[in-house]
Amino acid sequence: MELKQKMKAWIVMSRPLNVLSIGLASLTGAIMTHAHINDLKLILLFASPAIIGAAGNIINDYFDAPIDRINKPHRPIPSGIIKEEEARLASIILFIIGTALSLPLGLMPLLIAVLASVLLYSYSYSLKRRGFIGNITIAFLSALCFPFGSLSTGTFSWTIVFPSFYAFSLILGREIVKVVEDLAGDSVAGVRTLAIMLGPRRASLLSILPLMSVIILSPLPFLVKIGSFWYLIIAISGVDVPLAYSILKMLTWKGIDEVAKVRALLKVPIMAGILAFVIGGAG
Known part of the structure; x- marks a missing residue:
């Protein structure tokens, strides 16, 4: 299998537009505090939630593989481009990296990053199959990006x-x-x-x-x-x-x-x- 095809599949699974919107939402929360933010902190408060979001998207594809074989057989896992175990391992690594990047931002951003990681995994594992509670979970996580960015500046x-x-x-x-x-x-x-x-x-x-x-x-x-x-x-x-x-x-x-x-x-x-x-x- 061509490396180019596999790299494209990883990008598709991470959902770059979704990841971009997560990072930008965090940046927006920081900007709205009007606090002084150094360049390193800007990078971290964008990258941490964005990477956690990518991890959540990949683990979602992992658990959704049986459903996607019916709904979306062209997706990377059902089509065989990405193996299920590869997706699971990649998501865990990204969850760890994204959470680790929140460490320099303070205790509250770290706790939000941990909470988001746990909820994203739980959503894909079970909450998604419980109907409306799964929809509420994703909506809540989307809203959480803004306080993450705000609290990362040291203020609210x-x-x-x-x-x-x-x-x-x-x-x-x-x-x-x-x-x-x-x-x-x-x-x-x-x-x-x-x-x-x-x-x-x-x-x-x-x-x-x-x-x-x-x-x-x-x-x-x-x-x-x-x-x-x-x-x-x-x-x-x-x-x-x-x-x-x-x-x-x-x-x-x-x-x-x-x-x-x-x-x-x-x-x-x-x-x-x-x-x-x-x-x-x-x-």
Whole structure:
């Protein structure tokens, strides 16, 4: 097997866009404290959660291999490019490295890194198969990136409540969309997801609630003067508009194939939301 093919498979398994958003969310939490941050600390507070996130993505593929043979046979493990034991070992090494990198950042970031590692492994091992609790776990971990970055500066800013809430709600909605997309494989594996318990149509409608909460509450940082006019512009154009379009698609549900497009589209407001707080932070 060509080395190039295997390297590409490792990159796919780590989910680089997801890893990038995790690191950037941590950086955003740090930036919002307005504390002085040296270059080494910036690198560590980006790299630590990003590497832990990559480890979580790889271990998720390891435990999802039986389901992916039905849902996504092209993935690196089902296709045979990466062996299951290779994936498990790589994830453990990355969990250790990511947690170790949080050590110089202080006790609280270290505890968050340990908690995140344990929850990510537990999610892939068992929580994911318990339905809604798995969705809540991933949403919580996404929100945790912002306090990790804030606490890594040695201080804490209450303003991170806003991006943390938006991240939790947006990711929760996206996770529900994903279980609708994965209905076929989850049914065979006996996973009790919302799509299986409620049916794909009702689960699709349920995903709208957390997404709608982001749209309704997105102007708040501007109204309480922690977000500038630029924040509002980016939040409306980059977050609210894609979310509104996604909600419309879920309301006019035309089948599971359409859901995959919505799940992909929901990556846009994730990155735009981070950008809104980085560029549009007012104080």
